[in-house]
Amino acid sequence: MKKDISNTTIGLIGGGQLGKMMIMEAKKMGFKVIVLDPAKDCPAHSICNEHIPLSLNDESAIRILSEKCDIITYEFEHINVDALLKLEEENVKIYPSPKSLKTIQNKYTQKAALLDADIPVPDFIYVENFESLEEAGRKFGYPFILKTCTGGYDGKGNFVVNSSDDLEEAYHYLGGSKAGLLAENFVNFNMEVSVIACRGIDGSLSVFPVAKNTHVNNILEETLAPAPVDKNISDRAMNIAGKALNLLEGVGIFCIEMFITESGEVLVNEIAPRPHNSGHYTIEACATSQFEQHIRAITGLPLGDSSLIRPAAMRNLLGEPGFSGPAVVKGMEDALKVKGAKVHIYGKAQTKPHRKMGHVTVCAETLSEAAELCKKAKNLIRIVSEKEDNYE
Structure with a gap:
């Protein structure tokens, strides 16, 4: 007999934009979601079934969440992993597992585990x-x-x-x-890429296309999918991602960030055990988004088709320099006139310089067209505050 999951409640540690987008997919499948986040106006607040406004690292708060839910997941890895390990010993379902989270939280143990498994790292x-x-x-x-x-x-x-x-x-x-x-x-890389990959409770794997990432001041500026690399490199990157997930026995979405060197080496930089900024393009560009795939995985549902439908470009919308305070979005009307532009505003009440406030995605027939249109749409939007007259 197939398990009835219709009354499943998901506990989510963190109510930022990643959490909000997870909830949107969970709601489509009929799940209830309870969020633990100290910010009463966090992006996920308006759409969750219940909001517990306590610290992400408060062991008692995490326990309260666990008592209300059937499954726990998280949108941010810097959380109280020891509290999660205790709950797992009490048979609370937590995905990705606290064991894999503990390995990933420490960059040294993460790199050492990858090296021991013959996964290439700097x-x-x-x-x-x-x-x-x-x-x-x-x-x-x-x-x-x-x-x-x-x-x-x-x-x-x-x-x-x-x-x-x-x-x-x-x-x-x-x-x-x-x-x-x-x-x-120091890796003198030719390109930064990431692979969004998912592993189900049954060990099934689904790997999304390799995406090229460009950072400015250490913040992701643009993601292009598929990455403009040859098939040999793409296949190696996707294989490495799958190998890393099997090593970690991960359940849910993971992002594997990698460097590609001029000589064609593929080296793992870091792993994030959650949906990732560089995977936002999957919402419009893939048959199944990273957020839907994560919900499918942690609830034991079959993983969806992760293939790319059309080339895509994604750009972050950051808070403008010189502005801090209640967020005001300007230029949305003009941006949405750009062919194919999809604008996502996260709903953060306050803006500050370089804070991630939203993103724009464009799908097109070619990668170059998607990139050009996405840049155009992004440049038409400004995230400022009500005190714009004070801008210098």
Whole structure:
């Protein structure tokens, strides 16, 4: 007899834009969603069935969520994994598993696990003290990358060490001996790409096309799908993504960020155990979006078709420099006149410089056309605040 999932309630840790887009897909399939997020006006608040406005890392709050739900998932990896491990021991269903989350949360253990599984990664060492940081300089030469092992996103928690003169500044800037640090060889890559991949409870795999990513100031600016790479590289990247998910025994969507070098090497940079900014193009461009696929996976439903329907470009909409305060969206009408433009506004009440406030996607017959139209639509929209007259 097939299991009845019609009354399933999903508990979601985090109510940001990723959570909101997960809920939109969960609602289509009839699921209820309860959100844990401290912000009473978070993007997911307006569409969830219930909102628990407590800390994402509060063990008692996570337990309250678990008592109300059948399954727990999350939209942000920097959460209280020890609380989740305790709940899992009590047979609470949590996907992706706390075990895989714990491995991924620490960049050193993540890289070590990938290396042990013969998954290619940049050369790295653990930095225990200042002497080992000096050793990293001798081992890798300059520049090299220094990272905090835990926390950090959009470039936060990273320091490019350009010469031995930067060692002391980098060490203290990232927390010194009080913080776990990872030194990594600087990869002179030809392209940054990501692969969104999903693994079901039954071990089934679904891998989305390889996408090219362009970052500005460590924030994703543009994603193009499919990535303009030859089939050999594309196949290798997709195979690596599948191998990584099987290694982690992951359930749900994972994003595997990679570097492609000029010599054609494919190296894993980092893994995120959740839907990802670079996978937003899948909403319009693929038969099944990353968000629908995640909900299917964690509820035990068959995974959907992840094939690309048409080439697509996605660009982030960031808060304009010089503005902080209640968000105002300008230029939407003009942007929607652009052929194929789909605008997503996340519903964040407050804007601030470079905050992710939305995104634009365009699908077209060719990748170059999609990229051109997407850039045009994106440039017509500005996210400002009510105090625009104070702009300098």
